[in-house]
Amino acid sequence: MGGRDTDIVLLDANGIRSDGRKVNETRKVSIKAGVLKNANGSAYIEFGENKILVGVYGPRDVHPKHLSDTDTGILRCRYHMAPFSVGERKNPAPSRREIEISKVIKEALEPAVMLKQFPRTAVDVYMEVLQADGGTRCAALTGASVALADAGIPMRDLVAGCAAGKAADTVILDVNNEEDQAGQADLPIGYMPNLEKITLLQLDGVLTPDEYKKCIEIGIDGCKQVYEIQKKALQEKYFSNGENKQ
Amino acid sequence: MTNDKKRHVIPGELIVSGPYRAEQNTVMEGDKIFATIVGLSDVHDGSVRVIPLTGGYYPKDDDLVIGKIVSHSAMSWEVNINSCYAGMLPATDVFGRDFSSHSDDLTAKLGNGDLIVTRIVNADKTRDPLLTISGRELGKIDSGELVNISPSKVARLIGKRGSMIQTIESGTHAQITIGQNGLVVVSCEDSDGLLKAIKAIELVEEKAHVANLTDQINDMLEIKSD
Amino acid sequence: MTNSKIIDQLKKTQILELLKEGKRIDGRIFDEVRELTIDVGVIPKAEGSARVRLGDTEVVSGVKVQPERPFPDTGDQGMLICTAEILPIAHPSAETGPPQPPVVELARVTDRGIRESKMLDMKQLVLEKDKSVIGIFCDNAVTDHDGNLFDACSYAATAAINSCKIPKYEMKDDAPVKIENEFITPPLTTLPVSVTMAKIGDYIVVDPNLDEWSIMDARITITTNSDGNVVALQKGGSGGFTQDDLIKCAEISVRVGSKIRDIIKQSSSGVN
Numbered sequence: 001m002g003g004r005d006t007d008i009v010l011l012d013a014n015g016i017r018s019d020g021r022k023v024n025e026t027r028k029v030s031i032k033a034g035v036l037k038n039a040n041g042s043a044y045i046e047f048g049e050n051k052i053l054v055g056v057y058g059p060r061d062v063h064p065k066h067l068s069d070t071d072t073g074i075l076r077c078r079y080h081m082a083p084f085s086v087g088e089r090k091n092p093a094p095s096r097r098e099i100e101i102s103k104v105i106k107e108a109l110e111p112a113v114m115l116k117q118f119p120r121t122a123v124d125v126y127m128e129v130l131q132a133d134g135g136t137r138c139a140a141l142t143g144a145s146v147a148l149a150d151a152g153i154p155m156r157d158l159v160a161g162c163a164a165g166k167a168a169d170t171v172i173l174d175v176n177n178e179e180d181q182a183g184q185a186d187l188p189i190g191y192m193p194n195l196e197k198i199t200l201l202q203l204d205g206v207l208t209p210d211e212y213k214k215c216i217e218i219g220i221d222g223c224k225q226v227y228e229i230q231k232k233a234l235q236e237k238y239f240s241n242g243e244n245k246q
Numbered sequence: 247m248t249n250d251k252k253r254h255v256i257p258g259e260l261i262v263s264g265p266y267r268a269e270q271n272t273v274m275e276g277d278k279i280f281a282t283i284v285g286l287s288d289v290h291d292g293s294v295r296v297i298p299l300t301g302g303y304y305p306k307d308d309d310l311v312i313g314k315i316v317s318h319s320a321m322s323w324e325v326n327i328n329s330c331y332a333g334m335l336p337a338t339d340v341f342g343r344d345f346s347s348h349s350d351d352l353t354a355k356l357g358n359g360d361l362i363v364t365r366i367v368n369a370d371k372t373r374d375p376l377l378t379i380s381g382r383e384l385g386k387i388d389s390g391e392l393v394n395i396s397p398s399k400v401a402r403l404i405g406k407r408g409s410m411i412q413t414i415e416s417g418t419h420a421q422i423t424i425g426q427n428g429l430v431v432v433s434c435e436d437s438d439g440l441l442k443a444i445k446a447i448e449l450v451e452e453k454a455h456v457a458n459l460t461d462q463i464n465d466m467l468e469i470k471s472d
Numbered sequence: 473m474t475n476s477k478i479i480d481q482l483k484k485t486q487i488l489e490l491l492k493e494g495k496r497i498d499g500r501i502f503d504e505v506r507e508l509t510i511d512v513g514v515i516p517k518a519e520g521s522a523r524v525r526l527g528d529t530e531v532v533s534g535v536k537v538q539p540e541r542p543f544p545d546t547g548d549q550g551m552l553i554c555t556a557e558i559l560p561i562a563h564p565s566a567e568t569g570p571p572q573p574p575v576v577e578l579a580r581v582t583d584r585g586i587r588e589s590k591m592l593d594m595k596q597l598v599l600e601k602d603k604s605v606i607g608i609f610c611d612n613a614v615t616d617h618d619g620n621l622f623d624a625c626s627y628a629a630t631a632a633i634n635s636c637k638i639p640k641y642e643m644k645d646d647a648p649v650k651i652e653n654e655f656i657t658p659p660l661t662t663l664p665v666s667v668t669m670a671k672i673g674d675y676i677v678v679d680p681n682l683d684e685w686s687i688m689d690a691r692i693t694i695t696t697n698s699d700g701n702v703v704a705l706q707k708g709g710s711g712g713f714t715q716d717d718l719i720k721c722a723e724i725s726v727r728v729g730s731k732i733r734d735i736i737k738q739s740s741s742g743v744n
Contacts, residue, residue, distance in 0.1 A: 036616050037528045038563050040302065049517065053615060055561025059302065059330040070372070078560065078568060083611040084518040084534020092557060092611065112257075114273070114282060118304075119371050121330040126560045128613070130532060131515045149257050152301020152398065154282040156273060157258030194258040194280065231256060238284050238299050238455070239254040316478050326478075359481040392482055 011168035026174040031233035033150045041151025045143035049133035054143040056151040058123035073115030074122050077106040081129040101137050108190035108200035114154040134177035135163045157192040162222030164215035171214045173222045187215045191223035255281035271296035303329045303397035303427035305369035312429035315360045320347040328427040334374040361387040390433035395451040397428035402454040417467030418443040479686040491675045505679040510739040512635040520636025524628040528618035533628035535636045539648035540607030550597025551607040554583035556625045563617040581706045582625040585695040589664035589703040596659040604648045619682035622693045626666035635740035666695040667725035694725035
C-alpha cells in the first residue's frame with residue numbers, strides 16, 4: 001500500500017487526477033439487474049474498469065443441516081476473483097484476502113437483509129470479479145445489494161459502496177488501482193442511504209483526524225451517488241415497460 | 247386516510263408517514279413505513295402493503311401447488327414445491343389410516359420425478375409444510391406440459407375473480423392448473439391450442455405490470471373485447 | 473437437497489415422444505446447435521478474453537500471458553495451461569470448494585482439446601531454453617449452466633486464445649523483461665472446435681440443453697481441427713455407443729464444427 005515513488009502524476013496543478021477526474025468525482029458506474037438465467041437474482045456492475053458479476057440464490061435449504069439456524073435464515077457471501085481479473089494471474093483457490101473481504105461484505109449486508117421470516121434457510125451471495133481495478137469490494141457490495149433486491153430478498157435498505165482516500169496529500173473520492181498502489185490512504189465505505197448507517201468501513205494508510213472526517217463525508221456522498229445508479233438499475237428492469245401507475 | 251395510487255418502490259423507500267398499519271413486505275420505523283422489496287405499494291383502508299414484482303414462493307395454508315416427488319422415507323414422500331421449504335406428503339394421505347410400512351410400498355403409488363397437484367395443509371415454519379392429495383382435482387399429473395413462472399406473477403395470471411385464466415382457457419380450449427408456487431400445468435388436445443396457451447402464459451409473466459395486458463392477451467388469442 | 477437434479481417424469485416422457493417424431497423439446501432439429509454468440513476482448517486488461525453464449529449457457533474465458541520457468545522435460549517449449557470451473561452463480565447445485573469429478577473432467581477435456589490440437593506452436597514461445605518461457609493460462613469460468621459446458625468452454629478458450637495479444641519479452645541479466653506496447657504475433661496453427669452429442673434412446677442430438685443433458689444415456693465430445701482431423705475424444709455418461717454411432721458422430725462433428733469455426737473466426741476479425 002501507498003506512497004510508492006511513481007512516474008504517474010496523481011494530482012496535477014489544476015487538481016486533476018491521473019485518469020482525468022476531479023478530487024470529488026467517482027468513476028463511471030453502470031449496473032444491470034437480472035443478467036443470469038439460473039440465479040434467483042443477479043446483477044452485473046462496471047465501476048470504472050472493475051467488472052463484477054453477482055448471483056444470489058435463496059432463501060434455500062442449508063446443507064449440512066447443522067449450519068442452519070432454527071430461528072432465522074442465514075446470509076452467506078463469497079467474494080472471489082477470477083484468475084484473469086488481475087495483472088499477474090491469480091490462483092483460483094480462495095486467498096486469505098478474498099476470505100476476509102467475503103466476511104466484511106457479509107457484515108455490511110446483514111444489517112440490511114431481513115431473514116428472520118425464513119428460519120432454517122440460507123441466502124447465498126456470490127460475487128465474481130472478472131476484472132479488477134481498485135475498489136472491488138465496494139463495487140461487489142454495490143452489485144450484491146442490487147442482486148438481492150432482484151431476488152426478492154426483503155431488505156430494510158440497499159447498501160451502496162464507495163471508497164474515499166488520500167493521494168498527493170489530498171483527500172480524494174473513489175480510489176482506482178493506480179491511486180491505491182501509489183497513494184497514501186484507502187478507506188472503503190458501505191452505506192445504507194435511507195437509514196443513514198455505515199455498515200462497511202476499513203482503512204489502509206495514515207489519516208489525520210481532519211482528513212479522516214473529510215474522507216467519511218466525501219465517501220458517504222460517493223455512496224449516495226452510487227445509490228442512484230442502483231435505483232436506476234432496478235427501475236430499468238422492473239418499471240420501464242409500462243406506466244408508473246395502475 | 248386517502249387511498250393512494252399504486253407506486254413503484256424498491257427496498258428502503260419511504261411509502262407513507264402517519265397512522266397506518268404496516269402489512270406484507272413493509273417495515274415500520276417510528277411512524278414511517280418503508281418498502282422491503284421491489285414492487286408496487288398499495289395504500290388503502292389505513293393499511294400499507296407492497297405487491298411483489300419478484301421473489302420466491304413461501305408456503306401458506308390451503309394453497310394449491312404443483313410439486314415434484316424427490317425422495318421418500320418409510321412413512322412419507324419429500325416433495326419439491328419450488329420453495330425454500332420442501333413439502334412432506336404422509337403415506338397415510340394416500341394409503342389411508344391402515345397404512346403399514348411393511349405391506350404398503352410407497353414407490354408403487356408415487357416415484358421420484360412424479361408431479362402432483364397438492365394442497366398445503368399446514369405451513370408452520372418450524373418444520374416442513376404438510377401436504378395432501380386427497381381431494382377433488384388433486385393427485386398425480388399424468389400428462390400435460392409444465393410451465394414455470396415467477397410466483398409473484400401468479401395473481402396476475404389468475405386475474406380478478408379468475409378472469410385472465412378463463413380468457414386464456416376459452417380462447418385456446420386448454421385446461422390449465424395454476425399452482426400458487428408458480429408451476430402451471432397446461433393440457434390441450436389440439437397442439438396449436440397448447441402452444442398458444444403456453445405463449446399467453448409467458449406473455450402474462452413478461453408483462454404482468456403493464457396496464458393494457460388484457461388487451462394484448464385478447465389480441466394474441468384473437469378474441470374481440472367488449 | 474439434490475432435487476434440482478431429479479428431472480420430472482412428465483418432461484422426460486415429453487422429450488422421448490418428441491424424439492420419435494423427429495423433434496426436440498426446444499424446437500431444434502437433431503444436428504442443430506443453439507444460438508451461439510461470441511464476443512472477444514470483454515476483459516481488456518487480460519491478454520485475451522471471450523464471452524460465449526450457447527443458448528442460455530454462458531462462459532467467460534480469460535487469457536493471461538506471463539514468463540514462467542519451463543517444465544523440466546520440455547525446456548524448449550512455452551507453457552500452456554487451460555482450466556475450467558463452474559462458478560456457484562451458474563446453477564443452484566454448483567458447489568464451492570475443491571472441484572468434484574464432473575468439473576475436473578470438464579477442465580481436463582477443455583485443456584486436452586486445446587493442447588492436443590497444437591493450436592499454438594509452443595516451440596515459438598521460448599525466451600531462453602530451459603530457463604524462461606512464455607506461459608499462457610486460459611481460465612474458463614461458467615457463469616450460467618444450461619447444458620453442454622464442454623462445447624461452450626471449447627469455443628470460449630479457442631476464441632480467447634485466437635484473439636489474444638502476446639507481449640514481447642527480452643532477457644536482461646538472466647531475467648525476462650516486458651517491452652511495453654510491443655507484441656508478437658501468436659503462433660497459431662489451427663482452430664480446435666469441439667462438438668458434443670447426446671445419445672437418448674436410439675437418437676443422437678447435437679448440443680444438448682440441460683433438459684436433454686439430464687436424461688441422456690451417454691454423450692460424446694469430439695474435437696476437430698481446421699483440417700477436419702479428430703484431435704480429442706471423450707465419451708461420458710453410463711450408456712454406450714454403437715460403432716455406427718461413432719462414425720456418424722465423427723461426421724457430424726466435422727460438419728457442425730466447421731460452421732462454428734467460422735463463427736469463431738468472425739468474432740476475432742480485426743483483432744490479430
